[in-house]
Every structure is written in C-alpha cells, then in structure tokens.
Amino acid sequence: MRWLAPALLAALAPAAAAQERVPDVVLTGDITGADHERYKPLSFDVPKGVERITVTLDYDKANKTVIDLGLWDPERFRGWSGGARSRFTLSASDATPGYLPGALPAGKWRVMLGVPNARPNSRAAYRVTVRFDREGRRDASAAIAEPPIRDAPGWYRGDLHMHDANSDGSCASQSGKRVPCPLFRTVEKAAAAGLDFIAVTDHNSTAHFGGLRELQPWFDKMLLIPGIEITTFGGHANIFGPRRFVDFRVGSAAVPDIRALQKDVTAAGAILSINHPALPSGEACMGCGWVWPKTDWSRVTAIEAVNGNIAEGPLAGIGYWYARLNEGHRLTGIAGSDNHDPDAPEGKAPIGRPTTVVHAARLSQPAILAGIAAGNAFIDVTGKGGRMLEVDAEAGGRHVAMGGAIEAASGTVFRAHAVGVADGSAELVVNGVVVRRRRVEGPDARIAFQLDARSCGWAAVNVRDAAKHPLLIGNPIYLTCR
Structure with missing residues (x-):
C-alpha cells in the first residue's frame, strides 16, 4: 500500500474505532x-x-x-x-x-x-x-453509513462526480418542465445503474449532506459519500468525505491562496481530487481548467483523468495526470460522470459512465477513501459492470499491486488480468509512453509484459477496444531507484 500521511490516516480511521472511545x-x-x-x-x-x-x-x-x-x-x-x-x-x-x-x-x-x-x-x-x-x-461520527454497507474486501464500483438541485442539476418534471432535480432522483438512478458507491458533489455547498443522510437507510445496498465540488476561479476540485463546509473563496481575506484552501480540506477530514484539469479556463469555460500555480501536490490525492465522455484528446485529464506523475507526484487517477441530469441519455454522460473501480477493505466511506488514496483502482471508461482490470508487478521476488512501489530492475514483469473485453489490446505505459502492446484474447485474459531495461518512475497498464478507444485505464505502479 502507498505510504499515507499521518493526518490522512487519522482522517480515514474507521468510524467504529471512534465509537469505542x-x-x-x-x-x-x-x-x-x-x-x-x-x-x-x-x-x-x-x-x-x-x-x-x-x-x-x-x-x-x-x-x-x-x-x-x-x-x-x-x-x-x-x-x-x-x-x-x-x-x-x-x-x-x-x-x-x-x-x-x-x-x-x-x-x-x-x-x-x-x-x-x-x-x-x-x-x-x-x-x-x-x-x-x-x-x-x-469522537462522534460523520459517516453517513454505519456500519459498512458490505463488510468484506473487494472491488467496488462508483461514480465520484454528480450534481442535483442543491447546485446546478436539473431534469424534466412530471409535466415535462425543466426544474432543479431532486437529490433522490440522482441516487435512484445510481442504484439502478448497479453502482456500489457514489459521491454527490454539489458546487461549494453542503446543503445536500442532510438529504444523503436521510436517503442512506433506504438505499442500503449502495454507499452514499458526501462531497463538494470546490469551484474556484482557478479550477475545480472534488473533496470527498468533508465533515463540514470548506470555504472556496480563494483570493479573499478568508482564503488567501490555494494552499490555505488545501490545508482546510485536510482539516475537514477530506481528500482532494482535481477535476477536468485540461479544460480551458477564462470565458470559454470559466474556472474549469486547473491553473493555480502554487498547488501543494502533497495535499492532492487524485486527478480526474476521465470526466464524462472525455477520455482522450487534448481536453482529457489523462495527459495532465501523466505529466504530474512524471514530476514525481503520486496521484490516483479516477473518473466521474459529472452528471447534471439523472435522465441523461447515452452519449450525455449518464450516471455511472465512466466508473471508478476501487479495491477496498469494505464498502464504507473510510475504506473507499483509503482505497482511492492507496491507488489500487482503475477507470472503466464506458461503465460496463462486467469489466475488470487487475495489475501487479514482480521484481526481485516482490509483488505489488496498482498504487504500490517496487525497486526498479531490468526484467520487471507486469501481469494484467482483463475481464469483459472480448477483442482489444493491452498496453504497458512507462512514464507516459506506450512501450509494449499485447492482444487481449477472449473475455477473461491474462497478459504479461517484461521490461528489458531498468526504468525509474512509474508504469501502468491500459486496455483498448478493437477500434483503439480506451476501455480500462489502470493506475501506476511506482518504480523506485536508489
């Protein structure tokens, strides 16, 4: 597991432990x-x-x-x-x-x-x-779901970016009028999509937190995580699991700079993920791209590598994420639909497309957030429930999964298990460059790659369909050099 800062570990401590005090x-x-x-x-x-x-x-x-x-x-x-x-x-x-x-x-x-x-x-x-x-x-508990929804380790599928009537979500009313869309419609659609967890991330507000607390007992098969899309003039970021409001007014007397905001996010017990970082900013999309020059990357847990339908090209977040990895930052790639209408049709970023799939110790808020921070996760670009990607690396007798670190050596072997891809290809990406490709043969395929030379930095495995569109995006395994 990736090293986690003591403050983050404390923030993610299981609620059950708190109740024993x-x-x-x-x-x-x-x-x-x-x-x-x-x-x-x-x-x-x-x-x-x-x-x-x-x-x-x-x-x-x-x-x-x-x-x-x-x-x-x-x-x-x-x-x-x-x-x-x-x-x-x-x-x-x-x-x-x-x-x-x-x-x-x-x-x-x-x-x-x-x-x-x-x-x-x-x-x-x-x-x-x-x-x-x-x-x-x-000592008290802010977790909405207690005890865990499912108390067993596994791969859990979720959508980490969506909006409702508490910010700018809208949908058709019973008479067909466009109205602010009630929170329960979003949660209802997510459950129908077969998701294990969702984070509702209204802009700069905690107004939806109470609604999530009301809905959780009824939606007792799906974990509801409170989130906020911190929307600033220099970029958007989702924070997951905050215990309270976090002031978003960067540049004001209350929040003088982006680092002050990031520090407050940590104090509120949340983790931070930068949203759609490669989108334009300015009048084209006010505040959409991430342009804050003094970002404290030690307080960033994740990057939204896929936002809605944008999985590749200059506006996709994957290139921005890879560039930060190449700078030496250890950041988990995640995805979110950024859904603003639970009735959105295919092609309009419906809930659960894309999906972030996280390996966690249990289906609880602390465990899912810890799983994201640890980095053993992948992105299912099209949100098809039967798809799976497991990756590990072996060198010198040691094995690590995605998010882990291993000493770089020539002959390092990467093994991928891809499920649900009938015809496609797997690619090994080293420091942002595709260095190997293998055909994925059959819907339950095991693929191996070997590095002939010692490489320092990071490596990841992605899977594409027959038309070379991305289907599954893996998280990095870090290759350390002394």
Whole structure:
C-alpha cells in the first residue's frame, strides 16, 4: 500500500474505532411510574469549538417503558425523533432526519426524554451518551453509513462526480418542465445503474449532506459519500468525505491562496481530487481548467483523468495526470460522470459512465477513501459492470499491486488480468509512453509484459477496444531507484 500521511490516516480511521472511545458526556438515571406522561430534561455542557454532536440513548424496556428522544440547544429547539430513533447526530452542515443542522453554540444543552408510558411501580434504567467532534479530535461520527454497507474486501464500483438541485442539476418534471432535480432522483438512478458507491458533489455547498443522510437507510445496498465540488476561479476540485463546509473563496481575506484552501480540506477530514484539469479556463469555460500555480501536490490525492465522455484528446485529464506523475507526484487517477441530469441519455454522460473501480477493505466511506488514496483502482471508461482490470508487478521476488512501489530492475514483469473485453489490446505505459502492446484474447485474459531495461518512475497498464478507444485505464505502479 502507498505510504499515507499521518493526518490522512487519522482522517480515514474507521468510524467504529471512534465509537469505542469514552463518551464526552454520560447521563444516567431511572424512569419510574411517577414519570408517566411527563418530560424529563437532561442538561449537559457543550464547550467551544464543537463541530458535531452525536447522542445515543439506551434504556431498559422490560416493563414496557417507552422513552421518546429530542434535543434543545441553549436558545432553541433542535429536533425530536420520539421513539423512532435511539441515536442522532447533528453538525453545521447536516443532521439526522428530524433534527436541525446549524451552529453548535457553547453552553447548556438539554436532551429531552418524553415518557409516553411507564407502568406504576416500574423502574427502568437509562443511559444517554454524548460525543463531540472538534478540530483534531473525532469522537462522534460523520459517516453517513454505519456500519459498512458490505463488510468484506473487494472491488467496488462508483461514480465520484454528480450534481442535483442543491447546485446546478436539473431534469424534466412530471409535466415535462425543466426544474432543479431532486437529490433522490440522482441516487435512484445510481442504484439502478448497479453502482456500489457514489459521491454527490454539489458546487461549494453542503446543503445536500442532510438529504444523503436521510436517503442512506433506504438505499442500503449502495454507499452514499458526501462531497463538494470546490469551484474556484482557478479550477475545480472534488473533496470527498468533508465533515463540514470548506470555504472556496480563494483570493479573499478568508482564503488567501490555494494552499490555505488545501490545508482546510485536510482539516475537514477530506481528500482532494482535481477535476477536468485540461479544460480551458477564462470565458470559454470559466474556472474549469486547473491553473493555480502554487498547488501543494502533497495535499492532492487524485486527478480526474476521465470526466464524462472525455477520455482522450487534448481536453482529457489523462495527459495532465501523466505529466504530474512524471514530476514525481503520486496521484490516483479516477473518473466521474459529472452528471447534471439523472435522465441523461447515452452519449450525455449518464450516471455511472465512466466508473471508478476501487479495491477496498469494505464498502464504507473510510475504506473507499483509503482505497482511492492507496491507488489500487482503475477507470472503466464506458461503465460496463462486467469489466475488470487487475495489475501487479514482480521484481526481485516482490509483488505489488496498482498504487504500490517496487525497486526498479531490468526484467520487471507486469501481469494484467482483463475481464469483459472480448477483442482489444493491452498496453504497458512507462512514464507516459506506450512501450509494449499485447492482444487481449477472449473475455477473461491474462497478459504479461517484461521490461528489458531498468526504468525509474512509474508504469501502468491500459486496455483498448478493437477500434483503439480506451476501455480500462489502470493506475501506476511506482518504480523506485536508489
């Protein structure tokens, strides 16, 4: 696995581990028959700097005692779930359905217990735990899907770039009018496309985060990842998994330069991928191409090598990505449909075309983001679900997969396993140049390449169809030289 910075590892730590830590507040007591049809406020203090509050209620139900659950902050009502939930979370950007996102002021908060039923002479113990997220400490959980959707290692297919009514997504209404398109339509289409995960990345906004949290329990076979397309005058970048809003106003007093923005992305617990970097900028496409001269590449995890239908040519991101790899940066190539209409037909970048396929330890937000950072991933340009590309390299008795590093040596062998390509060719790319080609024979093909000379830098395997159009784009294996 590629080396990951400690800050990134901390950001991607599994949510389950966070839940095992000691709560910030524990409130205990008993509900007795005297509490029947009464409300019981439980006060607790919220310190300054808290970014998320997560509350969990456990109680003894043996005597048919029923406890409803709600929350007030120092100034106002923040939500009520009655007996429907035993856990809720809220932050400035999103909240469990039934609760209000917004600022989390310091001061005296109250968990409100409602007791619609407590039998005479009964006694039921309760325990309320409260966990806080704050800068540098993540005890509550911001992950929308907990526990993992699927708790097993494997290759997971997803679309990492899409929009809905919370920015500039639109679709036809029931009467055929063009309207801002509801978030559920995008998620519904992604599920119908057979995707394992999606990231919804509305421009400069977290307004869709609450909707994702509401939809996740119903779409329980597909992971929903909150994202933001940070849209600046000097380029666009998707950030995946932020816990809060990230100010996009590069050049303002709040965000003086691109490095300040990148630092804040890391502080928000997200990873950053540069979008469609080779598109023009200026009036032709305002802010579309990436032109920030002082980009901190150590804080960039990925490059969108394929955006929508643009997989090759001067506007495709693959050339830009290869150029950055040749500069020595280790960056994962990913793809996204950049879909703005879930009903988009073939040829108009429908959801899931292209697809990013990631090898991850499980289908959870931390694992998918860690898989992207590790680089064991490939791009399925046409989004055909049956296609697969696995690549490894062997030298000196060592084996590494895509995203890994191996000491460069003459005779290094690269092995590719291509599935779902009936007739095409595989190519070995070394430092951006195709050095070998092999025919892909049959829909389940194994291809081997050998480097005759010692090469330093990186190598990747791509697969093309019979017409030489790209089908599968592999990520690099890094060739290190002492």
